[in-house]
Amino acid sequence: MRTSAISARVMTGGEAAAEAMRQIDPDVVPVYPITPQTPIIQGFAKFVADGRARAEIVNVESEHSAMSAAIGSALAGARTITATSSQGLALMAEVVYIAAAMRAPVVMALGNRALSGPINIHCDHSDSMLVRDSGAIQLFAENAQEAYDLMVMAPRIAEHPDVLLPVLVCQDGFTITHSAEPVVLLADGAARRFVGDYRIPHPLLEVSTPTTQGPFAMPDYYYELRHQQVAAMAAALSVFDEVAEAFEHISGRRYHSIEPYELEDADRALVCLGSTGGTVKDVVDELRAQGERVGLLEVRAFRPLPVDRIRAALRFVPWVAVLDRADSPGGRPPLYAELLATLHRTDAHVQSYVYGLGGRELHPDDIAGVFARMSQERLEPEYVGLREAECPV
Amino acid sequence: MRTSAISARVMTGGEAAAEAMRQIDPDVVPVYPITPQTPIIQGFAKFVADGRARAEIVNVESEHSAMSAAIGSALAGARTITATSSQGLALMAEVVYIAAAMRAPVVMALGNRALSGPINIHCDHSDSMLVRDSGAIQLFAENAQEAYDLMVMAPRIAEHPDVLLPVLVCQDGFTITHSAEPVVLLADGAARRFVGDYRIPHPLLEVSTPTTQGPFAMPDYYYELRHQQVAAMAAALSVFDEVAEAFEHISGRRYHSIEPYELEDADRALVCLGSTGGTVKDVVDELRAQGERVGLLEVRAFRPLPVDRIRAALRFVPWVAVLDRADSPGGRPPLYAELLATLHRTDAHVQSYVYGLGGRELHPDDIAGVFARMSQERLEPEYVGLREAECPV
Amino acid sequence: MSRLKTLVRREAGTPPLRGGHALCQGCGVPMVVRTIVDSIDTPVVVVSATGCLEVASTRFPTTAWNVPWLHVAFENAAAVASGVETAYRALRGRGALAGDEPITFLVLAGDGGTYDIGLQALSGAFERGHRFVFVCYDNEAYMNTGVQRSGATPFGAGTTTSPAGHGLGKAEQRKDMTAIAVAHHIPYVAQACSVHWQDLSTKVERAAHADGPAFLNVLTDCPVGWGHEPRLAPSLLDAAVESRFWPLYEVADGEYRLTYEPRRACDVSEFLLPQKRFAHLTPELIEQIRLQIDADWNELRGRCAA
Amino acid sequence: MSRLKTLVRREAGTPPLRGGHALCQGCGVPMVVRTIVDSIDTPVVVVSATGCLEVASTRFPTTAWNVPWLHVAFENAAAVASGVETAYRALRGRGALAGDEPITFLVLAGDGGTYDIGLQALSGAFERGHRFVFVCYDNEAYMNTGVQRSGATPFGAGTTTSPAGHGLGKAEQRKDMTAIAVAHHIPYVAQACSVHWQDLSTKVERAAHADGPAFLNVLTDCPVGWGHEPRLAPSLLDAAVESRFWPLYEVADGEYRLTYEPRRACDVSEFLLPQKRFAHLTPELIEQIRLQIDADWNELRGRCAA
Amino acid sequence: MREIRWHARAGQGAKTASQLYATASLRAGKSVQAFPEYGPERRGAPLRAYTRIDDRPIRRHDSVTRPDVVVVLEPSLLHEIDVAEGLDADGLVLVNAEAPPGELEGKHVVCVPASRLAEERGSKFANLIMVGALAAAVGEPPVSDVSDAAAELLGKKVPETDVRAAVAEGYRCLS
Amino acid sequence: MREIRWHARAGQGAKTASQLYATASLRAGKSVQAFPEYGPERRGAPLRAYTRIDDRPIRRHDSVTRPDVVVVLEPSLLHEIDVAEGLDADGLVLVNAEAPPGELEGKHVVCVPASRLAEERGSKFANLIMVGALAAAVGEPPVSDVSDAAAELLGKKVPETDVRAAVAEGYRCLS
Amino acid sequence: MPELTSWRDLPVGGVVSPDETVQPRTGGWRTGLKPEADLSACVNCLLCWLYCPDSAVRLDGTTFTGFDESLCKGCELCAVVCPTGAIRMVPDED
Amino acid sequence: MPELTSWRDLPVGGVVSPDETVQPRTGGWRTGLKPEADLSACVNCLLCWLYCPDSAVRLDGTTFTGFDESLCKGCELCAVVCPTGAIRMVPDED
Ligand SMILES: Cc1ncc(C[n+]2csc(CCOP(=O)(O)OP(=O)(O)O)c2C)c(N)n1
Ligand SMILES: Cc1ncc(C[n+]2csc(CCOP(=O)(O)OP(=O)(O)O)c2C)c(N)n1
Ligand code: SF4
Ligand code: SF4
Ligand code: SF4
Numbered sequence A, B: 001m002r003t004s005a006i007s008a009r010v011m012t013g014g015e016a017a018a019e020a021m022r023q024i025d026p027d028v029v030p031v032y033p034i035t036p037q038t039p040i041i042q043g044f045a046k047f048v049a050d051g052r053a054r055a056e057i058v059n060v061e062s063e064h065s066a067m068s069a070a071i072g073s074a075l076a077g078a079r080t081i082t083a084t085s086s087q088g089l090a091l092m093a094e095v096v097y098i099a100a101a102m103r104a105p106v107v108m109a110l111g112n113r114a115l116s117g118p119i120n121i122h123c124d125h126s127d128s129m130l131v132r133d134s135g136a137i138q139l140f141a142e143n144a145q146e147a148y149d150l151m152v153m154a155p156r157i158a159e160h161p162d163v164l165l166p167v168l169v170c171q172d173g174f175t176i177t178h179s180a181e182p183v184v185l186l187a188d189g190a191a192r193r194f195v196g197d198y199r200i201p202h203p204l205l206e207v208s209t210p211t212t213q214g215p216f217a218m219p220d221y222y223y224e225l226r227h228q229q230v231a232a233m234a235a236a237l238s239v240f241d242e243v244a245e246a247f248e249h250i251s252g253r254r255y256h257s258i259e260p261y262e263l264e265d266a267d268r269a270l271v272c273l274g275s276t277g278g279t280v281k282d283v284v285d286e287l288r289a290q291g292e293r294v295g296l297l298e299v300r301a302f303r304p305l306p307v308d309r310i311r312a313a314l315r316f317v318p319w320v321a322v323l324d325r326a327d328s329p330g331g332r333p334p335l336y337a338e339l340l341a342t343l344h345r346t347d348a349h350v351q352s353y354v355y356g357l358g359g360r361e362l363h364p365d366d367i368a369g370v371f372a373r374m375s376q377e378r379l380e381p382e383y384v385g386l387r388e389a390e391c392p393v
Numbered sequence C, D: 001m002s003r004l005k006t007l008v009r010r011e012a013g014t015p016p017l018r019g020g021h022a023l024c025q026g027c028g029v030p031m032v033v034r035t036i037v038d039s040i041d042t043p044v045v046v047v048s049a050t051g052c053l054e055v056a057s058t059r060f061p062t063t064a065w066n067v068p069w070l071h072v073a074f075e076n077a078a079a080v081a082s083g084v085e086t087a088y089r090a091l092r093g094r095g096a097l098a099g100d101e102p103i104t105f106l107v108l109a110g111d112g113g114t115y116d117i118g119l120q121a122l123s124g125a126f127e128r129g130h131r132f133v134f135v136c137y138d139n140e141a142y143m144n145t146g147v148q149r150s151g152a153t154p155f156g157a158g159t160t161t162s163p164a165g166h167g168l169g170k171a172e173q174r175k176d177m178t179a180i181a182v183a184h185h186i187p188y189v190a191q192a193c194s195v196h197w198q199d200l201s202t203k204v205e206r207a208a209h210a211d212g213p214a215f216l217n218v219l220t221d222c223p224v225g226w227g228h229e230p231r232l233a234p235s236l237l238d239a240a241v242e243s244r245f246w247p248l249y250e251v252a253d254g255e256y257r258l259t260y261e262p263r264r265a266c267d268v269s270e271f272l273l274p275q276k277r278f279a280h281l282t283p284e285l286i287e288q289i290r291l292q293i294d295a296d297w298n299e300l301r302g303r304c305a306a
Numbered sequence E, F: 001m002r003e004i005r006w007h008a009r010a011g012q013g014a015k016t017a018s019q020l021y022a023t024a025s026l027r028a029g030k031s032v033q034a035f036p037e038y039g040p041e042r043r044g045a046p047l048r049a050y051t052r053i054d055d056r057p058i059r060r061h062d063s064v065t066r067p068d069v070v071v072v073l074e075p076s077l078l079h080e081i082d083v084a085e086g087l088d089a090d091g092l093v094l095v096n097a098e099a100p101p102g103e104l105e106g107k108h109v110v111c112v113p114a115s116r117l118a119e120e121r122g123s124k125f126a127n128l129i130m131v132g133a134l135a136a137a138v139g140e141p142p143v144s145d146v147s148d149a150a151a152e153l154l155g156k157k158v159p160e161t162d163v164r165a166a167v168a169e170g171y172r173c174l175s
Numbered sequence G, H: 001m002p003e004l005t006s007w008r009d010l011p012v013g014g015v016v017s018p019d020e021t022v023q024p025r026t027g028g029w030r031t032g033l034k035p036e037a038d039l040s041a042c043v044n045c046l047l048c049w050l051y052c053p054d055s056a057v058r059l060d061g062t063t064f065t066g067f068d069e070s071l072c073k074g075c076e077l078c079a080v081v082c083p084t085g086a087i088r089m090v091p092d093e094d
């Protein structure tokens, strides 16, 4: 996605997310600091202090309270955005599930960072993966521009009456949050109009029509109430497209739930999330220039995972390698497992490569190496670039 | 597994776990009450009050602190057991990961219960699934006897020098925790001897050889430190067998990481966790009596998942249906996704059935229905028994 | 009009918490809830923590609540209320609220959801200064999960996690939650008891009009957890107050005031002995409790005098 | 032997926190740590919360710690220490400990890990009565993550989440954490300041010998977050105490005692003005701070007199 | 397999009864299972419990939907719920009552005036009386096993003789 | 693609320099990227930052391991770390120093006495001087773009003229 | 309790409106005794109304009129707090 | 810092023993100034030792002897607190 040099400004993904928040102009922002999310909330706090945004910031005392306050605020009837990373998301995990179940359309800027232990501040996707069953939507940005664009799109997806789910806009910690790149912003008015007004079915603050929200459910109803969320997620896929189309009208930039890159005739394809996609694209170009038929499937919507589209996009690719920036010790890496569930009953050979945990670098050479190795049958995951990896377990 | 009526006592899974704890005689038990775990800790508290167990119980003020205190205690050099369910596990999720990473061999009795929202006290496995990437071992009991036996085995697995990981002994909330069944207990002395003394490599309380535990790791080391856990999980699989063998010597009961049931010639097999396995066995017997070639693969060790054994056990089964008592809205049910990762490049048709969320009943007829439906190609998960399920999403 | 008639009129046949809920026969909590909500002269929005009250009043698809009511989890009622109250301020600030009458935000949590697992969220909300009335209905244990000890469980009480057994019940003194709230220097803090309903009602009015967070710690009984017949509740709770086990006082803008001076000589055993949870107490232990009460009472008197 | 010589002897060339760590040039925290550990006459086990101190002293595979040291997360230091201390009691009870000398359990947490996200774990540990010394090194903000406001951040201070901007910095009063600890009725609570190291050292001794939990709230500077040159630290912190912005006192078994009576007339501006975080304060705001200090001081004096 | 459903109000000892019958049957060499149903409802609310008895190990863990026997410890429940739900035409309903209640017309009803009997002895063991009666009604397990099981389960908390006497009284009613 | 690595101590403006050069290059029509390295180390510790400049959109997000240019803002670092690591034989090292330091013998070293120059003007903008010098050394972007970018980035906090002067001074050194 | 409905017909997020749902009746919870009022002895102090945990005390405006037996759980609290002894617990007809 | 090792050679759980690891040297963090002591003016009050954040003050027993330049970050605190002015900040040789 070529950014126009003319109107672009050099800013980090974190700054870009803060700009998006300023333009969205949410009512309430409950938030707790954590690296590498802090640039987002600091940037936004400055906008508020300078009178450039009107939100009430709630400087809560923990992330559990951040999400709790966000649920309260969103269900009360106020547009609500929060932001976090890593341990913060882990601490609020309990209430992320509840936010989804109560259908609170909270938007969250997530600066992806490895989970402790050991404590580490750099990027991986284990925090996102921790809440992959929560019912929250997760969109992954490849770069600062996407982090901005997806933030602007997020409220409309979250608040759509068929959806009403939290949306996590995920950007790789440091690699995007702290990397300065050219970003084209919408005009403030255009962004604001695009987002529109906040509407939910039953604002708690409508005291004239009292509602009971968050009741106790026995087995006779719990099952059906949970299934609502599955349906809402399915709806979210088309809503994403709808919103993406509208966004294209005002920005010229079009997003899809997956981004196939040079897949048409590929005999080998990587699948990944986040900023790594950009690096892979460079490698694909390079290898293609040498005549190799390689490609990439970048997953932008990890939740809802566009199962059918992924299937279709990879239909004719015999060798697929899933790059996971997270793992599940004693089990299978999460994206890999999902991909296999998606590609079941196709002929693809799907392999698993774990990389980049805790911010470990993945260089073009590593990627080229995976492309080189992947057309041999292998079922066990490999840790790319592990020191003394000869005995993968 | 036929229990001997002579020495068996009728007790609930919760009571059985409390008896196991009494016999193990741990040093420290930090715990916070939550349904349906409470019978465990209440039973144990009574043992302590009556002088029948010596542990120091730490009545913490939240589950986050329960696991935190457990980590402190286990690393200090004391055998430590805790117990929880549902929201409790969700609230401590952050520190469950850290326990595994710090290699604290904490044993936990988990009474599986649905996660909010809506709030519900009955069984499903969403709590276990929430921490499936944490690096903690998860063993699932089918009934009260197994809940007891696995609790007795757990410390030896957790504390094995090649493992040193937390072990969650999972029993279905209410269905096992509160169901009274015959349970054969070991003699106190035999159980105590079986468990042996607590040893870890670097007890913090050894003040003469000070250690720094829980340091900060940058990308240069984090990756390798994380990979340690993967290796420890791999080791746990053989340690499980070792311990199971030793346990057989004193109990006559032998456990395996998976339990194939009538799989040899099966053309259809279900895969499941926990108490449902028992019900499925009855249905399998019934259908077999009618000449149907059906079978069951019960997964006892969900973490570490015995990938190769599952593959081998299902090698010749053309139709496999995975019963998930949890879901991942917008993604694939967790056990299903893992199974597909396990069965990749086999010819099996693997289907997904979600059931029992929030304690919804799964009756033999439902199971027979799945067996009846499963030999038709179908890729989308089905919610068994959903009211108005005709349009599954 | 008498205060009670005022409460009746406010309720106007539509109790905030209507009958048909699943709380135990004779449970002490509903009276606290109705007295409080009925004492407030604006519309009320209730945020509830997990606990007996919440679980037993909202079995889907029914509800006992006639006022707007929100529950998210056990430990976060104050945080949820912070969000609701901030939303209200934000929307009002933007002129985006339909009606513009003031709303009173009321948080209802048990002692577990206040003293223990909910303390941090509450403390944070106090520091930020949200305008809500946080009510702890203090029945001195985790009742919903079957009577486990909490930070509010008094010394000596038997619970399932502090069993009498060969021991003494709970070995630690209760957390002094009212003092902790006072230490946050919020505008209004009070300790009350359900059966002193006029006192409670007055305190609710003050709390609702405070310019910032207010905290009410309201003692109420739980026949199941305390081990007594429901009909003993009025006399037991009366004894709790008269024996000075549970003094009634308030701290408004830092000023202590005893709002009720016990009227009769009442030994704490009058409170303790009818309850099964204290049945195991020896005379020595009761004497220990008595001494602690005296010491606490003297300190409190000192503060109120000052 | 002078107290300082005693500290030197205890350290015996092996500082508990050795140099080579990655804390900022001139950071105020190490002095607090060393003064405290060196004041304890038994072996010490340290539990640390996430924060500047922890992050900057333990980059794997190095460590600055010569004493046993454990870190698990940000919010749970008191809970982790509860576990460690209980393990010690349990193992001692069973005769399963190698040496049988007493050990002092020391918890080190920043203000964020104490006033805010760590409060609940701390309060619970207080209620249970674990025998440890919990030290809050209070630098009045979340420094590790780049200077965000915490519950300890004083009124008016600019931080990245309470920016001065067109506003005033932090709009709320700081949480009175020392008072909150006192309200838990634990045996020993004290407020101290790094540069009053003799006072601090004495308090550590009392805390370590208390029969139950002890809490020390120790003010120390952060040149980065406060916005001053490191070399100004001694005079700034001195002004904090002399101006009564940060009184030094202790509460032993409920008895208040001022441990240091300010020696000179010192206006709070002497503390505030050299710091960038207060650079935006108007005379009116400073007056407001002054009044608050006076009120707090008078109340404290009252308690100490009583 | 024999499946039994117990009806009572929370607090009336249905859970104990269901477990007692299981314990007694275990003594008699059977495989057993017993469990109550849980909800948010409190003391006084209707409550069910179940017992399963079989000669082969019981492995299933679903709830009981088609009981062979229903035991009603609290007759006032008959106005509120259909205690015979799922019961076969020839299924037995054992009711704590003096005479067959109208609600159960057409069913195979057996009455035991357990509350009265208990009251007469000044005991609270109507539930034990009903367990004794059930053993007699279905012909197993032997009353000695029920009595021993009752003593094992409750004998520590209350006088063993009272417990045994209640069981015996119930058994006598129907044998 | 041109890749630049910046060396300094935390607090000396390497991050600003890396972003400034990127911003200036963006003005000149390039695609750009700039990012520092983060660790637990605090003010005073060695720190690296990176800038990438290309004619085509920059998509890769790995760190820079084989820089084309290394800029050393703090010469004392030369004793501690190998600033030329990964640098090609013909790669340029731009050092804030009076004369080529011994450690860099055999490298293509260019010195700019930025600290002294800054001190002479009583300013703290050694980093801006180095950015100006870099633009001159590699021949892009035009100094006007650097100057404008510097004004855009810093002009709100400090006098714009000082900022522009520093850039210009650096540029002059090497042009 | 209303009919069990399909998941499609459930309110979004499980929100319940008190006006659209029927509360269960808990009169059946009584275990033998129910309150009976002697109106002639009643001084209309309304204490029974206040103490009743189940909102089972009936008023006409602000005047006590009796009990809603479909809700009353029979706890005796009204009888205990009635200052004039106007309320007695009597055996449930059942 | 020690060599980067394979995952097999790392201590279990990342436990670090202070005796087995080498602390980084932070003398390089100084930005121009370092402390210099005039021993003749020193009254051995040891305040510099106490205040030094980097344990860079050298003692022989309990006697002040100077600084460990490999650790000193040059913060000036020792110089500020020295009661006799025995410590001056001087330009780093570099
Ligand atoms: C995180 C979490 N831990 C534990 C529970 C289980 N739980 C629900 S309510 C409750 C006790 C409530 O006690 P209290 O707040 O005193 O209210 P009460 O039940 O006494 O009314 C507990 C332990 C939970 N729901 N969530
Ligand atoms: C659950 C969680 N939330 C947030 C963080 C990020 N974090 C780490 S340290 C810190 C601030 C520490 O502040 P304080 O306790 O005052 O210590 P200081 O850094 O000032 O020394 C924060 C917000 C975290 N590690 N874990
Ligand atoms: S257990 Fe106690 S508090 Fe809970 S509903 Fe019953 S009486 Fe009320
Ligand atoms: S930021 Fe402040 S507290 Fe943290 S290391 Fe630097 S000076 Fe110390
Ligand atoms: S007996 Fe209890 S429930 Fe019934 S009306 Fe009286 S107070 Fe209410």
Ligand code: SF4
Residues within 6 Å of the ligand: G037, G041, G042, G043, G044, G045, G046, G047, G048, G049, G064, G078, G081, G082, G083, G084, G085, G086, G087
């Ligand atoms: S309590 Fe008695 S006197 Fe008062 S209103 Fe009720 S019935 Fe009448």
Ligand code: SF4
Residues within 6 Å of the ligand: D026, H034, H035, H051, H052, H053, H054, H055, H056, H057, H067, H071, H072, H073, H074, H075, H076, H077, H078, H079
């Ligand atoms: S200048 Fe600072 S670091 Fe160096 S010796 Fe003095 S006090 Fe220590």
Ligand code: SF4
Residues within 6 Å of the ligand: H037, H041, H042, H043, H044, H045, H046, H047, H048, H049, H064, H078, H081, H082, H083, H084, H085, H086, H087
């Ligand atoms: S502070 Fe000065 S006088 Fe004291 S020991 Fe150090 S150098 Fe000597």
Ligand SMILES: [Mg+2]
Residues within 6 Å of the ligand: C110, C111, C112, C137, C138, C139, C140, C141, C142, C143
């Ligand atoms: Mg309670």
Ligand SMILES: [Mg+2]
Residues within 6 Å of the ligand: D110, D111, D112, D137, D138, D139, D140, D141, D142, D143
């Ligand atoms: Mg701090």
